[in-house]
Amino acid sequence: MGKAQQALQEQYRLGSLLGHGGFGSVWAATRLSDRAPVAIKRVPRNRVRHWGELPNGTSAPLEIVLLHKVSTGFPGVVQLLEWLELPKDIIIIMERPKRSQDLQHFIRARRFLCEEVARELFRQVLEAVRHCTSCGVLHRDLKPGNILLDLATGQAKLIDFGCGTYLQDTAYTHFAGTPSYSPPEWNQFGWYYGQPATVWSLGILLHQMSAKMSSGGVYPCCMWTGLQ
CATH class of the missing domain: 1.10.510.10 (Transferase(Phosphotransferase) domain 1)
Known part of the structure; x- marks a missing residue:
């Protein structure tokens, strides 16, 4: 098991499927450190068509770059918490209101x-x-x-x-x-x-x-x- 996959399993408990489409699937999950509800989006790497660059110079899927630009501190856009690269998938972890x-x-x-x-x-x-x-x-x-x-x-x-x-x-x-x-x-x-x-x-x-x-x-x- 890769380090990113292991970190994902150690930090989050996966729940029910919230939705899926052509770009991936979204799951309800719980962050184990503080029991906070989160949403985890899994996107197959072969479906990522466009990449961009984060402010620190890291290459990332364009969806993550755009979300990073608009989500920080603004309540009307879902907040990006972190993202991970797996061998076959991109994992995007976002806030999820409890209700x-x-x-x-x-x-x-x-x-x-x-x-x-x-x-x-x-x-x-x-x-x-x-x-x-x-x-x-x-x-x-x-x-x-x-x-x-x-x-x-x-x-x-x-x-x-x-x-x-x-x-x-x-x-x-x-x-x-x-x-x-x-x-x-x-x-x-x-x-x-x-x-x-x-x-x-x-x-x-x-x-x-x-x-x-x-x-x-x-x-x-x-x-x-x-x-x-």
Whole structure:
């Protein structure tokens, strides 16, 4: 067993699978030193297409470089705690609120969000996006499944920078993200600009937060004292 793998097993206890996709899988875990909940993302090395450089000169997957740029001390982005290189995988360890739920499941459980809650959550998402932009980072996959809610405090956190890249003034000619959130200029012309495309995806997000789903019944709304 390699030193990194041994350190991972000695420092964390793996829990349940939280989600998986084309870029890897995310697991709930507990940090043994202080019993703090964390999330551990495992990305196969052969799926890491882009690398960058951390401030100390270390080469790292671009997702880690971007997360390092935007997460430190800002509550609206999930905090990067550490990362490890294994022979076949990259391990990313991030904060995990003790009681949390992604926005997709949060909306689905309520069928839509009342104006008060939708407005506050959307404000937080906008602040997170503006923060990323100010750091020169483009997330490129804004959607309910990539927004984590701390149910105890009501804090929204932007997660999953696996599709992210550096913000640039010129047009992008490669799309990364969820196709149903892609801007019309990409579908029609094969290019898009970062910030207008972000505004497009934010509009879809706001609609999903506030539109009433078609099934019958009442429309519950939570009070803004956490997200019970």
